[in-house]
Amino acid sequence: MIAQASSSFTRFSWRRVGAMVLRYFYLLRGSWPRILELAYWPTVSMVIWGFITQFLAGNSSVVAQAGGIFLGAVLLWDVLFRGNLGLSLSFMEEMWSRNLGHLSVSPLRPGELLAALVVMSFLRTLIGILPAALLAIPFFGYSVFELGLPLLAFFTLLMMSGWAIGMAVSALVLRFGLGAESLAWVLVFAIAPISGIYYPIDVMPGWVQMIAWAMPPAHVFEGMRSIMFGSGVRYDLLLSAAALVVVYVALAATFFLYVFHVARRRGLLLNMGE
Amino acid sequence: MSHPAIHVANLERRFGDVLAVHDVSFTVPTGVTYGLLGGNGAGKTTTISMLLGLLLPTAGRIQMLGEDMLVNRHRVLPRVNFSSPYVDLPHRLTVGENLTVYAHLYGIRHVRDRIASLARDLDIHDLMKRLAGKLSAGQKTRVALAKALLNEPELLLLDEPTASLDPDTADWVRGYFQNYQCQTGATILMASHNMSEVERLCEHVMMMKTGEIVDEGAPQELIQRYGRQNLEEVFLDIARRPHAAVEAAQ
Numbered sequence: 001m002i003a004q005a006s007s008s009f010t011r012f013s014w015r016r017v018g019a020m021v022l023r024y025f026y027l028l029r030g031s032w033p034r035i036l037e038l039a040y041w042p043t044v045s046m047v048i049w050g051f052i053t054q055f056l057a058g059n060s061s062v063v064a065q066a067g068g069i070f071l072g073a074v075l076l077w078d079v080l081f082r083g084n085l086g087l088s089l090s091f092m093e094e095m096w097s098r099n100l101g102h103l104s105v106s107p108l109r110p111g112e113l114l115a116a117l118v119v120m121s122f123l124r125t126l127i128g129i130l131p132a133a134l135l136a137i138p139f140f141g142y143s144v145f146e147l148g149l150p151l152l153a154f155f156t157l158l159m160m161s162g163w164a165i166g167m168a169v170s171a172l173v174l175r176f177g178l179g180a181e182s183l184a185w186v187l188v189f190a191i192a193p194i195s196g197i198y199y200p201i202d203v204m205p206g207w208v209q210m211i212a213w214a215m216p217p218a219h220v221f222e223g224m225r226s227i228m229f230g231s232g233v234r235y236d237l238l239l240s241a242a243a244l245v246v247v248y249v250a251l252a253a254t255f256f257l258y259v260f261h262v263a264r265r266r267g268l269l270l271n272m273g274e
Numbered sequence: 275m276s277h278p279a280i281h282v283a284n285l286e287r288r289f290g291d292v293l294a295v296h297d298v299s300f301t302v303p304t305g306v307t308y309g310l311l312g313g314n315g316a317g318k319t320t321t322i323s324m325l326l327g328l329l330l331p332t333a334g335r336i337q338m339l340g341e342d343m344l345v346n347r348h349r350v351l352p353r354v355n356f357s358s359p360y361v362d363l364p365h366r367l368t369v370g371e372n373l374t375v376y377a378h379l380y381g382i383r384h385v386r387d388r389i390a391s392l393a394r395d396l397d398i399h400d401l402m403k404r405l406a407g408k409l410s411a412g413q414k415t416r417v418a419l420a421k422a423l424l425n426e427p428e429l430l431l432l433d434e435p436t437a438s439l440d441p442d443t444a445d446w447v448r449g450y451f452q453n454y455q456c457q458t459g460a461t462i463l464m465a466s467h468n469m470s471e472v473e474r475l476c477e478h479v480m481m482m483k484t485g486e487i488v489d490e491g492a493p494q495e496l497i498q499r500y501g502r503q504n505l506e507e508v509f510l511d512i513a514r515r516p517h518a519a520v521e522a523a524q
Contacts, residue, residue, distance in 0.1 A: 013381075015378060015381065016378070016381075018378065019375050019376075019378030019379045020379075022374070022375055023364070023367065023371075026367050026368075026371040027366055030366060030367070030368075030371075030405075031366070093364075094364075097365055097366065098361065098362045099362065099363065099364050101328060101358075101361040102362075102363065102376075102421070103379075105326045105328060105351060105354075105355075105356050106351065106376065106379045106380065107348060107351045107352045107380060108379050109348060264328065264329060264330050265329075267320075267323070267329045269328045269329070270319075270328055270329060
């Protein structure tokens with residue numbers, strides 16, 4: 001018998017998830033500029049904010065109190081940004097290569113495709129962020145790893161926030177075609193000003209604060225500042241961020257799977273591509 | 275209990291005001307090659323897309339290999355495969371990488387052996403390290419065929435399998451389908467508007483026009499019924515004369 005028993009096709013399969021991860025790995029492996037690009041932008045951001053921090057260190061009491069606050073912020077923001085791009089660009093790769101038709105008639109289920117996109121987002125984020133985080137240590141004497149265990153929580157929460165945006169973007173691109181691909185950049189930057197990346201949430205007008213607190217990144221960046229200013233770990237912020245992330249990821253995944261169904265109803269899977 | 279390979283009842287697909295497929299019903303027994311013939315816009319690709327689940331029907335039922343495709347699609351897909359020159363494999367992956375990914379998706383047990391065997395059969399051994407996007411039309415067709423045969427499908431759906439191929443390659447591909455069908459007892463349903471191909475390969479032909487099956491039968495039977503020399507003339511009769519099928523039946 002050439003294939004596995006048919007019962008293995010009726011449930012979620014990590015083997016099929018692995019097959020898709022392999023597909024994206026082949027793609028990355030085949031193009032060193034792609035790998036370089038993953039690490040390039042986070043490193044450039046880190047260098048720019050590193051110099052800004054050095055410049056401000058002697059002139060700002062805030063920066064003097066919490067050295068590396070901008071570097072920590074920019075690295076963590078990149079986790080969210082890369083989490084989103086890692087997922088949505090991998091999905092768009094299927095559309096650019098007109099491969100969704102083949103995938104949709106294979107045993108791969110939309111949920112398995114989504115799981116593979118999440119795994120790839122994680123890997124691409126690591127490839128992108130780790131070099132920048134490590135280079136910040138010799139370049140600017142700042143180690144984001146000094147945040148300790150909460151860093152793991154911040155990383156996870158921000159990456160999952162990126163997944164939620166990436167899933168929504170992928171769903172919209174599936175629904176409206178590649179003309180909507182710029183949403184991968186537009187959506188994530190739309191929430192940047194109200195995420196409190198470089199400034200506290202309470203500097204914003206009251207109604208903007210309400211919107212900001214409804215999204216996980218605000219809780220994460222406030223939590224980061226709390227640690228860096230020596231106020232300790234704010235577990236309340238971590239918990240509220242975690243609760244919000246779960247809700248957003250669940251909503252985004254449901255939206256993605258729903259749009260896949262809509263795509264089959266409308267025949268969108270037949271006409272994908274450049 | 276033996277099921278037909280495909281059973282379609284009252285299939286309908288509407289795109290806004292356009293009725294692309296209307297009240298299509300047919301049954302394909304196991305182990306045969308059936309053809310779906312028609313001009314551009316006749317509804318062949320739409321019908322095949324609905325069979326595969328790429329497109330949901332507006333109305334009607336589809337059973338494949340004994341399963342309801344609208345409910346148990348994922349039970350059937352591992353036993354089915356599909357090839358079309360209009361659906362590409364990822365261009366930036368090599369042929370070998372593409373086949374490896376799909377072999378894993380189809381749950382193939384001995385991936386390397388299976389790919390090596392297909393590479394030998396389809397003479398694509400030298401292409402394994404080439405990017406899929408750099409292949410000629412004929413090479414792409416052979417690679418697409420390898421992908422379509424990875425899981426040794428019980429049911430193979432082909433959408434214009436020899437479109438844009440030179441006569442020599444097209445002939446080779448047709449021969450391959452015939453061998454595959456003889457060796458495995460698989461069922462093949464092909465949509466085509468290449469009459470000689472259909473005449474050579476298919477035991478039974480369904481003629482589609484404006485989204486409906488207007489006539490069907492064995493190629494020779496149709497040729498006799500319409501009083502023509504070959505299937506191409508039958509096709510032209512049906513395409514150009516509004517009531518050709520009714521007249522032929524009388």
